Amino acid sequence: MKKISLVLFLTTFSLFGQNSAKTCELLSKINALIQHEHFHPKPVDDSLSVFVFDTFMDGLDGNRNLFTKTEYENLCKSRLLLDNYILQNDCSFMNDFISVYQFALERKKKTLEKMQNEVLDYTAKDTVKFSKKNFPFDLEAANIDKVWRKRIKYDILEDISKLSSNLDSLNQNFAKLEKISKVKIFDTHLCKVNSILESKKGLGYDLQNDFLNIFCTYFDPHTNYFSQDAKTSFMSDLTTSGLSLGLNVSLNDKEEIVVEEIVPGGPAARAEKFEKDDVILKVSNKKGEDYLVSCTSLDKIGELIYSDSNEEIELTIQKKNGNILAVLLKKQVMRTTANAVSSFIVEKEIKVGYINIPNFYSDFDGYSEQGCADDVAKEIVKLNQDNIQGLIIDLQDNGGGSMEEAIKLAGMFIDYGPVSVLVNSKNKQSVLKDYNRGSVYYGPIVILINGNSASASEFFTATMQDYNRAIIVGSKSLGKASMQTILPLDENKQDFVKLTVEKFYRITGDSNQIKGIIPDIALPILYDSIVPREISYKTALKYDVINSKTRFAPFRKDYYPSIIDLSNSRLKNNALFNEINLTNDGINALYNDPKKSLQVTFKEVFNDIHEIDSLWKKVKKIAKIENNCAISNNSYDSEKLKLDSFQQEINTYKIKDLKTSPYIEEAVAILNDINNYGK
Secondary structure (H helix, E strand, C coil): CHHHHHHHHHHHHHHHHHHHHHHHHHHHHHHHHHHHHCCCCCCCCHHHHHHHHHHHHHHHCCCCCCCCHHHHHHHHHHCCCHHHHHHCCCCCHHHHHHHHHHHHHHHHHHHHHHHCCCCCCCCCCCEECCCCCCCCCCCCHHHHHHHHHHHHHHHHHHHHHCCCCCHHHHHHCHHHHHHHHHHHHHHHHHHHHHHHHCCCCCHHHHHHHHHHHHHHHCCCCCCEEEECCHHHHHHHHCCCCEEECCEEEEECCCCCEEEEEECCCCHHHHHCCCCCCCEEEEEEECCCCEEEHHHCCHHHHHHHHHCCCCCEEEEEEECCCCCEEEEEEECEEECCCCCCCEEEEEEECEEEEEEECCCECECCCCCCCCEHHHHHHHHHHHHHCCCCCCEEEECCCCCCECHHHHHHHHHCCCCCEEEEEEEECCCCEEEEEECCCCCCCCCCEEEEECCCCCCHHHHHHHHHHHCCCCEEEECCCCCCCEEEEEEECCCCCCEEEEEEEEEEECCCCCCCCCCCCCCCEECCCCCHHHCCCHHHCCCCCCCCCCCCCCCCCCCCCCCHHHHHHHHHHHHHCCHHHHHHHHHHHHHHHHHHCCCCCEECCHHHHHHHHHHHHHHHHHHHHHHHCCCCCEEECCHHHHHHHCCCHHHHHHHHHHHHHHHCCHHHHHHHHHHHHHHHCCC
């Protein structure tokens, strides 16, 4: 038995050695590429070493319940030396991380397996602490059992608390519920450990990829390493047409799968249970196959969802308020509707056109002429036929896309001239211009933005604002003013870096980087202050201003102060916007105020979990309030929809969504004020 263990031990370290050699090879290529091509390359020095080490360790043990203080201190010997190792082409330090991490995971597994047969005491005076910042690595080996026992008890009590808001009912059934939750919580924790230890490509491979990506993000948050792995293929598969659940998803910062978009007319939309940012916890089929997302490979989840033999899929989701819900969906054939712009007629006192641009999509492969700008032009032609008196362009939650499309779109609303200034790593300025004379639309425009409006949408909005071509309404945008390109590390094209190569500036010389687009008229938006903007990233490029020599002819702006004053007067007396402000106060307190230590008793945990119930009800109530606008299709689409039942269903969903937007009504009022100015 000892011989077998020794062979396995030696084989493991042989594999670690192979991984460290591969890591060094990739690091060398990545660094060479970044130093040569990045907009603002930084030296590989102690600053990089500290950032990479701290970020890497936070990723491995963010909850500070895995590594002991001694283990951390041993690894910490590399904290100021990673830069030296990398420059010396010596990545053997990865062996230390891998071996200590594997040992700590095995220890955690044994601790949990031993503990799952224990009777847990929920009357003990244990407490848990919460912090917005990471705790220190101060775990003592002698306290590991105690720390995990407390964590497991809290998780079980939290799980039970989320089942109902009726404390008495839960107390009456506590013994039964505790047995069920206990099995679930231990299974979840053990499943997570096993999924890491039994990773398809090995623990060393996974840690290498994480390390390489962290190295890249030191230069800026949008420079990333990626390989041809399951994540990329899985996430792209979820956005294709065919048999579909009607959900587009993404990975959040915690590596959770979250709902990104509910496709109108699809099974998920019909269920009326899903919302943006719902976390998908479990995926099941009718054959008894159950997979917890937290501890199952994305490949396996993808296989379950997209197998033709699985026509019905049950998704277990967690809502923002913590409630957990199981929803059974039956797949249907869906035509691709993602990325397409859509338009409507909105009426209240005047008739205006509304265009939603979900992102700045383009035909990157060049096989068709489909692109965001051309699609917008087609919608404007339709709207003009109905004699609109103004136009709303909705860029809320538009995360960007093709800069070429953004340039093209800006050119459709200005006559001729510069739209932006690009600066590369050599500090060379390139002026981007609209060379096409004339516009597709000459009337007044309002652009709606929020904290998720980013990159290309900020580029377009900045141009419209600098030319005084549109009044910008909403909240400050994300603040990303950099451009990336994807480059292979070598001719094999198996490893890539998404690299920040340029920064764009407004034609005035100002920058949107960090600063974001400041709206001309600010409107209160739920959750606005906790939206993670560019400024929240430690390594974000800095804000600066350049000396721009561009010449352009802006439209008149003398009426802006009057229009802004009228809007602000309405806002003061708007009950819904006042309610949003009050609700945001509660949201800000919940997310930003320090949280007190909590006793791990059922009553304490229950009260803590349900403290936000009233706040959540307010949020849900606000989301359902309808505006006073009449919303309809343009004449062209009205006729076309008569022949397409699938598009009719999508159309109904979109109109319902627009009816609950308070920003549409204020945008119409602003356009009405512009039309009435001077009368």
